[in-house]
Amino acid sequence: MSEVVVQVRGLTRAFGKKRVLDGVTMELRAGSVTGFVGANGAGKTTTLRAMLGLLPSEGETLFLGRPLSAWRAPSRVVGAAFGGVGGHPKHRVREHLRMVAVGAGVPDARVDELLEQVGMCGAASAQLASLSLGMSQRIGLVQALLASPQVLILDEPANGLDPHAVRWLRDFLRGLADAGTAVLVSSHLLAEMQQMADRVAVLSQGRVVAEAPMSDLLAHAGSESVVRVQLALDDMVKLAALVHLHGFGLRRTGHDTADLTGVSREGLARLCLNSGIPLFLLTETRPTLEDFYLTIAHEEFEIA
Structure with missing residues (x-):
């Protein structure tokens, strides 16, 4: 140190x-x-x-x-x-x-x-x-x-x-x-x-x-990474079953899009590949300093 x-x-x-x-x-x-x-x-x-x-x-x-x-x-x-x-x-x-x-x-x-x-x-x-x-x-x-x-x-x-x-x-x-x-x-x-x-x-x-x-x-930002996916509507049911099997969180954000928590982008990509679920979009949003600040400071954050 x-x-x-x-x-x-x-x-x-x-x-x-x-x-x-x-x-x-x-x-x-x-x-x-x-x-x-x-x-x-x-x-x-x-x-x-x-x-x-x-x-x-x-x-x-x-x-x-x-x-x-x-x-x-x-x-x-x-x-x-x-x-x-x-x-x-x-x-x-x-x-x-x-x-x-x-x-x-x-x-x-x-x-x-x-x-x-x-x-x-x-x-x-x-x-x-x-x-x-x-x-x-x-x-x-x-x-x-x-x-x-x-x-x-x-x-x-x-x-x-x-x-x-x-x-x-x-x-x-x-x-x-x-x-x-x-x-x-x-x-x-x-x-x-x-x-x-x-x-x-x-x-x-x-x-x-x-x-x-x-x-x-x-x-310790108090916010999990969020993995966002887009896939064919027919594959959404398969994804939901995969999420349930592994205990991930899933929130539908559109007819062919969803946000997942409890899994990394790389981890989800491998699972979907092995399960034959093609993904059209796969991104990950990680916790930020702003997330941490808003969690503990209890003050209004002014965006510059």
């Missing part, structure tokens, strides 16, 4: 009489992408800011065993991006990043290296105000990575990215994790998190209500 590099313990934060965070507790592991998911307004951004000491809160967050304030060079421990770049709108991209690099004790060459990695060399001379949302997301990622931190925290980094850029982001973060970085990505885009993350922490009503490897959550 990979090393735990960040420990979040009992983070609590209230705005007036409303408790936004209610004892948030979770861990980040080296070499893993952790998806931090929840509905809009669940408290994800507040949690990230509290972890970094940007908002006062009760509880603690330890980075490599220490509070972030105890590190002399915190930018080498953790990098973070909260939806773009914080800088004067008239500053040029390269000059802004070089200024940040000086503060982190990083050579200028690191700026150009990262701009190339994220495909933003062509925007190096652009003013920050002229960047699109997607471009700003990439430049924010560069800024967070300047000091080669061991932990990377990103808040909704896929916002403003087209499908090609989202795939690039997924591969880029996978590469960072494979190199040993602990990556935390907050998002309400559950389908994207299912493809991107190794681990998931689910936030609901200010609390982490589930934290586990993605595979474990999907295995």
